[in-house]
Amino acid sequence: MSIFRKLAFWRQTYFEADLSEEMRFHQECRIDELTASGISPADAAIQARREFGSFLRVTERARDEWTFRWLEDLLTDLRYAARALARDRAFTLTALASLALGIGCNTTIFSVTAELLFSQPSVHSPETFVRFMPAGNSHIPMTEYRYLAENNLFPLGIIGSREDSEVNWRQGGESYRLFATRVTGNYFSVAQVPLASGRGIAPGETNTAVLTHHFWQTRLAADPAIVGRTLTFDGRPFTVVGLLPANHRTIFGFGLAPAVYLPADERTMLALHTRTLDGEAAPGTRARVLAALNALDQAHPRTGSHKWSEHLQVRPIVGLASMKNGPGNAVALFFVMLLTVVGLLLLIACTNVANLLLARSSARRQEFAIRASLGASRGRLLRQLLTESLVISLLGAAAGLALNFALTGLLNRFELSAPVPLRLQIEPDWRLLAYTAALAVLSAVLIGLLPAWRATRPSVNEDLKRHTPFNLRNILVVGQLTVSIVVLAAAFLFGRNLVQSLAMNPGFDTQQTIWANFRLVPENYATPEKRAALTQAALDGLRQLPGVEAVSMTDTVLLNDDTTHGGPIRTDLSPDAVLLQRYWTRVGPGYFATMGIPVVAGREFNDTDQNGVVVNEALARRLFGNVNPIGHTFNNQPILGVVRNTKYFSLAEHQRYAAFEAHPRNTGPIIHLMIRSAVPPDTLLRPIQQALLDLDGSAALEVRPMSRAMTLALLPSRAGAAVLGSMGFLGLVLASIGLYGVLTYSVARRLREIGVRIALGASPREVVRLVAADGFRLVGTGLALGLLAAFFVTKPLAMFLVPGLNPSDPLSFVVVAAVLGTVGLLACFGPARRALRVDPMQALRQD
Amino acid sequence: MTQPDLLPGTLFLLILRVLDGGPLHGYAIAKRIKECSQEFLSVEEGSLYPALNRMLVKGWVTAKWGLSETNRKARFYELTLEGRQQLDAESQGFDRMVAAIQLVLKTA
Structure with a gap:
C-alpha cells in the first residue's frame, strides 16, 4: 500500500507543479493582452483573475482526469475495512475461524483429489x-x-x-x-x-x-x-x-x-x-x-x-478418461462426494459469517445513515461493505491455506504400507492457489452481498420494526440447519459404516488367526523339491509350537490380495462350458479349519490330495442348483467339498463365486502361512518368527495378526468415517454458533418487550418460553427441511457403504435429529438466560 | 459576457483541430478557437485544462515545456498519431451529425 501511496504522491506533486505554472502563464498572457488594450496593470490582473475562476476547481477537475479514482477509493475502503475489523475483534475472529475452517477443509480435499486423481506420472508427455x-x-x-x-x-x-x-x-x-x-x-x-x-x-x-x-x-x-x-x-x-x-x-x-x-x-x-x-x-x-x-x-x-x-x-x-471403467471410477466418485460435502460445509461457514455481518450491519445503521447524509451514494456504501467482506474472506482464505499446508503435510507423512505401499506427495501449486482464490471471491460474495444490500437499503428502519418470522436472518439460520443436517446425516452414515465394517464378520476368523509372510531368496531354492521341503518343514515346525492350533498355507491372503479367474468351467452335468468370473486360489490342507471357514458339505483338502476342487456355496448353487455337488466334477476334477461364502478382497463385495485347488507346496519364493492360535495372537508372534528364521535366516519375514492386516479392506470405511465425521462435527459446531448468534440477537432486539413483560409480572418461565419458542421454531423448521433433504441426498451414498447398511434407515435420521435438537436447545440456553437477567427499568430506559 | 455553451463533446474536437496546425500552449489554443470562430466561441479555462489533461491521459496529445513567443516558459501540446486519427474520426462524425440535424430542420 505504501508504494502505491508514494507513487500517487510523487505523481500528484509533479502534476500540480506543472499545472499551477501553466495556469500562471495563462493569466500572465491574459494580463499582457489586457494591458495592451489600455487597461492598467492592476485592473488587468484583477480581471484576468476573475475570468479564470477558481484555481482550486480547475486543479481538482484536472487531477480527476489523472488519478485512478477507483484505486484511491479502494485504498480508502481497505484502510477503513481494516480499522473496522480491528475494532470488532470478537466478530473478526469468529468470522475468520469459520472461513479458515471452511476454506482449509475445501482446499485440503481438493489437494488430495488433485494429487490422487490428476497428478501427472513422471514420464515424458x-x-x-x-x-x-x-x-x-x-x-x-x-x-x-x-x-x-x-x-x-x-x-x-x-x-x-x-x-x-x-x-x-x-x-x-x-x-x-x-x-x-x-x-x-x-x-x-x-x-x-x-x-x-x-x-x-x-x-x-x-x-x-x-x-x-x-x-x-x-x-x-x-x-x-x-x-x-x-x-x-x-x-x-x-x-x-x-x-x-x-x-x-x-x-x-x-x-x-x-x-x-x-x-x-x-x-x-x-x-x-x-x-x-x-x-x-x-x-x-x-x-x-x-x-x-x-x-x-x-x-x-x-x-x-x-x-x-x-x-x-x-x-x-491421465485425465478424466483414465477414470472411466477403471479402479479410478469409484475413487473419483468418492472424491466428488467429499468435495460436495466440504462445499456444503463452506456454505454453512459462509452463512454464519453472513449472519454475523447482518447483525453487525444493523448495529452500524447509524454510521451508514451519517455517511449517506454526508453524500455517500448507495453504490459507494455497497462497495465499502463488499470490500470489508472481501478482506475477511481473503484473510480467511490465507488462514485456510495455512491449514491446508499443515493438513497436507500430515497426509504426506502418512504412508500406507500394506498390501501395497502408497504415499502422497502433495505440493502446493498454481491449481491450489487458483482454487483458493476462487473460493475466497465466492465466499466474499456469499457472505457480503446480502448483508451489504440489506444495510444500504434506503429505509432500513421499516423492516426492523416489523417482527416477522420471515426475516433474512431466520431464513439463513434455517438454511444453515438444513445443510448441516444433510452433512450430519452423511457423517453419521459413514460412522455407522465404520462400526459395521469393524464388527462385520467377513466370513472367516480374524481374531485368532495370524499371517506369516515368508519370502525366500529364490536362488537358494532352485528346485521345486527344495521349496516343497522347506514348506513342509515350516508347517511342521509351527505345528510344534505351544498355543498353535492349526497351520496351513495359501497363495492369496484374504482381503489383501485378489486373483480373479475367468476361464470356462465344465461340469459333468452339462455339455456346455460356463464362463464365470471367480476368485481362484490354491490352499493347503486344513486351510478352512485354520481360517474358521465352515465346510458345509464334503470335506476340505488333506495332506495327500493332489487334485480336486473345493467351491463356495455361491458357486455350488450357480453350477449345480439344488443338486449336491460332492462327487460331481469341475473341469474334470472331483469336487471334494463346499465351504461358506466369505469376503475375498473387499468388505463391500457381494457374494463372489470362489473355487479352491490343492496347494502344490513348491510354488514361488513367497510362502503365505496361516496360523490359528489358541492363545492371544500377539503372544505367538515372536515364537513364530523365531521358528521360521531358524529354518532360513536369509528369508524376509513379516508376521502379524489378521486383525491388523485388514488395512486395505477397512481403508474406505476408515477414511470415509474420519473425513465425514470431522466434517459433520464441524458443520454442527458452525450451525450451533449460527443459531446461538441469531437467538442472542433477537433477545437483544426484544429487550424492551421483555422488560415490559417482566414489569407487568411475567414469570421467569414465561420469559424463557418466549425466547425458546423462537429457537424451537427455527430448529423445528430446519430439522423438517433438513431431514427431507437428507433423505434424498444420502441415497446415492449406498455405493460407498457395506452391504446391509441402508442410507434411508430411519435410525440415522432419528439420531441426527436428536443430536441437532439437543445442540439447538443448548444454543437457546444462553440467550434465554440473558433474557431472564433483563432489568425492566434499564430496558425501558433504552433509546 | 453571455456566451453560448459549446455543444457537448465538441471541445475535444476543437482542440484537436486547432492542434492539427502545430504545437500550441493552452492560452494560444483558447485564443485560436476564439479567433477562428470570430469571437463566437470562447473556451472557459475551467474546462480547457481538465480537457487537455484528459487528452494527455488518452494519449491523443503530448506536452512539452518550451519558450513562448514572449520568451516565457510555456507548456506546448502536440498531436500524436492517435490524436490525429481521433480528429479524423470525430470530425467525420460531427459532419454527419450536422448534416443529419440540418436535414431534419429543413424537411420536418
Whole structure:
C-alpha cells in the first residue's frame, strides 16, 4: 500500500507543479493582452483573475482526469475495512475461524483429489500414453509381451511393467521385504522417466536397479555415492545404475510408491502401455491395438479362455478418461462426494459469517445513515461493505491455506504400507492457489452481498420494526440447519459404516488367526523339491509350537490380495462350458479349519490330495442348483467339498463365486502361512518368527495378526468415517454458533418487550418460553427441511457403504435429529438466560 | 459576457483541430478557437485544462515545456498519431451529425 501511496504522491506533486505554472502563464498572457488594450496593470490582473475562476476547481477537475479514482477509493475502503475489523475483534475472529475452517477443509480435499486423481506420472508427455488390457486381463505373460514388442506392431514402442512385485533385500545380515516395480528393458527409454542421477535400466540388463528417492533416503541414509554400488535382491547382486528424484510418480498413479525399479524376468506378468500416434483419436488407437492383438491371437492362440483381442480395454493414463471403467471410477466418485460435502460445509461457514455481518450491519445503521447524509451514494456504501467482506474472506482464505499446508503435510507423512505401499506427495501449486482464490471471491460474495444490500437499503428502519418470522436472518439460520443436517446425516452414515465394517464378520476368523509372510531368496531354492521341503518343514515346525492350533498355507491372503479367474468351467452335468468370473486360489490342507471357514458339505483338502476342487456355496448353487455337488466334477476334477461364502478382497463385495485347488507346496519364493492360535495372537508372534528364521535366516519375514492386516479392506470405511465425521462435527459446531448468534440477537432486539413483560409480572418461565419458542421454531423448521433433504441426498451414498447398511434407515435420521435438537436447545440456553437477567427499568430506559 | 455553451463533446474536437496546425500552449489554443470562430466561441479555462489533461491521459496529445513567443516558459501540446486519427474520426462524425440535424430542420 505504501508504494502505491508514494507513487500517487510523487505523481500528484509533479502534476500540480506543472499545472499551477501553466495556469500562471495563462493569466500572465491574459494580463499582457489586457494591458495592451489600455487597461492598467492592476485592473488587468484583477480581471484576468476573475475570468479564470477558481484555481482550486480547475486543479481538482484536472487531477480527476489523472488519478485512478477507483484505486484511491479502494485504498480508502481497505484502510477503513481494516480499522473496522480491528475494532470488532470478537466478530473478526469468529468470522475468520469459520472461513479458515471452511476454506482449509475445501482446499485440503481438493489437494488430495488433485494429487490422487490428476497428478501427472513422471514420464515424458503422459497424455500420449494409453494402458491396454488384452482379453480384459490387467497383466499378460512375458512371452506374449515379447511377440507384441518384437514384431513392429507398435511404431512408438510398447512397454511392460509389473507395479507390485515383491523382492527380498538382504542388508547387514537382515532380510527385508521390499516392493519393486519390474519393467521391460525399453521402459526408461520409451517413457523417458526423469532421473536425479545415473541412468535408467537398459535393454538386456538383468542385474541393474533404479532406486526411488524415499528408499534411498530412509533405508540407505542418502548415500551420495549410491550409483554404481551393489545391493543384494533375492540373493543376487544388482548394480544401482540410477536414482529417481523425490517427486517421482509411477505410471500407475494413485500414490503407488515402490522402493526400487528392477528388470522384469521371464516369469513377470506385465501391464502394457503404449503411446498414441500424433493426433490420433481414441478409436484409432483402439483399432491399432486390436490389429496387433489379432496378430497375437494368430501367433499364440489362447485355449480355454477369451482370445487376446476380446474384451479389450484401452484407456489413457491421465485425465478424466483414465477414470472411466477403471479402479479410478469409484475413487473419483468418492472424491466428488467429499468435495460436495466440504462445499456444503463452506456454505454453512459462509452463512454464519453472513449472519454475523447482518447483525453487525444493523448495529452500524447509524454510521451508514451519517455517511449517506454526508453524500455517500448507495453504490459507494455497497462497495465499502463488499470490500470489508472481501478482506475477511481473503484473510480467511490465507488462514485456510495455512491449514491446508499443515493438513497436507500430515497426509504426506502418512504412508500406507500394506498390501501395497502408497504415499502422497502433495505440493502446493498454481491449481491450489487458483482454487483458493476462487473460493475466497465466492465466499466474499456469499457472505457480503446480502448483508451489504440489506444495510444500504434506503429505509432500513421499516423492516426492523416489523417482527416477522420471515426475516433474512431466520431464513439463513434455517438454511444453515438444513445443510448441516444433510452433512450430519452423511457423517453419521459413514460412522455407522465404520462400526459395521469393524464388527462385520467377513466370513472367516480374524481374531485368532495370524499371517506369516515368508519370502525366500529364490536362488537358494532352485528346485521345486527344495521349496516343497522347506514348506513342509515350516508347517511342521509351527505345528510344534505351544498355543498353535492349526497351520496351513495359501497363495492369496484374504482381503489383501485378489486373483480373479475367468476361464470356462465344465461340469459333468452339462455339455456346455460356463464362463464365470471367480476368485481362484490354491490352499493347503486344513486351510478352512485354520481360517474358521465352515465346510458345509464334503470335506476340505488333506495332506495327500493332489487334485480336486473345493467351491463356495455361491458357486455350488450357480453350477449345480439344488443338486449336491460332492462327487460331481469341475473341469474334470472331483469336487471334494463346499465351504461358506466369505469376503475375498473387499468388505463391500457381494457374494463372489470362489473355487479352491490343492496347494502344490513348491510354488514361488513367497510362502503365505496361516496360523490359528489358541492363545492371544500377539503372544505367538515372536515364537513364530523365531521358528521360521531358524529354518532360513536369509528369508524376509513379516508376521502379524489378521486383525491388523485388514488395512486395505477397512481403508474406505476408515477414511470415509474420519473425513465425514470431522466434517459433520464441524458443520454442527458452525450451525450451533449460527443459531446461538441469531437467538442472542433477537433477545437483544426484544429487550424492551421483555422488560415490559417482566414489569407487568411475567414469570421467569414465561420469559424463557418466549425466547425458546423462537429457537424451537427455527430448529423445528430446519430439522423438517433438513431431514427431507437428507433423505434424498444420502441415497446415492449406498455405493460407498457395506452391504446391509441402508442410507434411508430411519435410525440415522432419528439420531441426527436428536443430536441437532439437543445442540439447538443448548444454543437457546444462553440467550434465554440473558433474557431472564433483563432489568425492566434499564430496558425501558433504552433509546 | 453571455456566451453560448459549446455543444457537448465538441471541445475535444476543437482542440484537436486547432492542434492539427502545430504545437500550441493552452492560452494560444483558447485564443485560436476564439479567433477562428470570430469571437463566437470562447473556451472557459475551467474546462480547457481538465480537457487537455484528459487528452494527455488518452494519449491523443503530448506536452512539452518550451519558450513562448514572449520568451516565457510555456507548456506546448502536440498531436500524436492517435490524436490525429481521433480528429479524423470525430470530425467525420460531427459532419454527419450536422448534416443529419440540418436535414431534419429543413424537411420536418
